[in-house]
Amino acid sequence: MTNENRNQYDMKSFENLKNDCKKCFGFCCVALYFTTSDGFPTNKEAGKPCMYLQHDFSCVIHDSLIDKGLKGCTVYDCFGAGQKVAQITYNGQDWRKFPESASQMFEVFSIMRQLHEMLWYLSEAILKVTDSVSHDDLESLLIETEGLTCLSASHLIELGTASHRAKVNSLLQKTSELIQTKFPKDQKKSFNRKKTIAGRLDLIGVDLRKFNLVGVDLRGAFLIAADLRQSDLKGTNLIGADLRDTDIRGANLTESLFITQSQVNAAKGDASTMLPIRLDYPKAWIK
Ligand code: SF4
Structure with missing residues (x-):
């Protein structure tokens, strides 16, 4: 792969793994438990909306998070899981309009974030390996993981990510040892x-x-x-x-x-x- 092709591949494969908060329903601002000592604006329980989350799911203080030193908010990354759950799993239905599904949505968000994190690492590993055997192994695990992200909400909840994560971790470890020898x-x-x-x-x-x-x-x-x-x-x-x-x-x-x-x-x-x-x-x- 030339450097130019590699850069194009790099950008393309990570496009859907970046946060797109405008297509999300502020999942991280509701689903997560957070505390001021971790750099969040308030102490709150999981499932309770942050006091700064507006009705349209934007954040009142978004532009001043850095100045206010709210590192918890500025550091957080969902690997694009938020917009996937909002737009694909729940087809644009938000937790305010469907409060009976809210706790299920938050659980699904947490599972989706884990799967998207695995997709991020697998995409990077594919970019870095040069031998075809490792490339094929990584690609098939990437396709399998992508398939899991398209399951329905109830199937995602039943899934349990531990065994899939173990499989991903083991392949990533093997791949990183290979790459490090270079x-x-x-x-x-x-x-x-x-x-x-x-x-x-x-x-x-x-x-x-x-x-x-x-x-x-x-x-x-x-x-x-x-x-x-x-x-x-x-x-x-x-x-x-x-x-x-x-x-x-x-x-x-x-x-x-x-x-x-x-x-x-x-x-x-x-x-x-x-x-x-x-x-x-x-x-x-x-x-
Ligand atoms: S969950 Fe992700 S996409 Fe949604 S608001 Fe938080 S960072 Fe943005």
Whole structure:
């Protein structure tokens, strides 16, 4: 695939996996439980609308979320699950007009978000693998996952995503190991920290600029407030890593593995941060 074709494929395959709040009924503002300590405007129970959600499902304070420091709202990403549930699963019926279906809709939204997250990772893996066997395995799992997202609400609720997620995780892990071999490590400066919290690497607040992180597995690592300025993160596996306030100014993430919009929104970057083409620059970075 040429770089130009790859970029086109990249944009196209992720189009439906990006939030389109105008086609949604504010599911994240109602279905989720949230608290002010997590950067949301209020403490509220799951199923109760946020006090700022308007009748047309827009947010009163949407344009000032960054200024108000409401990180919970600015970081959240549903991977396009919101508009899928609103427009496909429920064919444009909203929870205000059909309150008897509201709790079912919120449950379906949570399942759909998990499936769309899997679609995001599978789409990225397809883009990165070069051998045809892995490509075919990934593509067939992607098609199967897409099929699940088209099930009816009651079938989605019966589904239970655990076994499908396990299948996706196992293939993604195999694929990332394959991809990471393309990025040879520099032994002299290689990264070998072992400290963990609940089995996840603890890199909270660590200055990582002196380490060679190319091709390193940082799956699920706590990178909260770590310093990654100017770091080369080619082939670095960031799936599930906690990037809250991680300084990635000037870092190169164009070929990082499994980075999402939500992680980027949570990090501290600027116009000098290099992102993959499928991810948007957060407004807070380019103010
Ligand atoms: S659930 Fe997704 S699409 Fe809907 S309002 Fe929230 S972020 Fe937007």
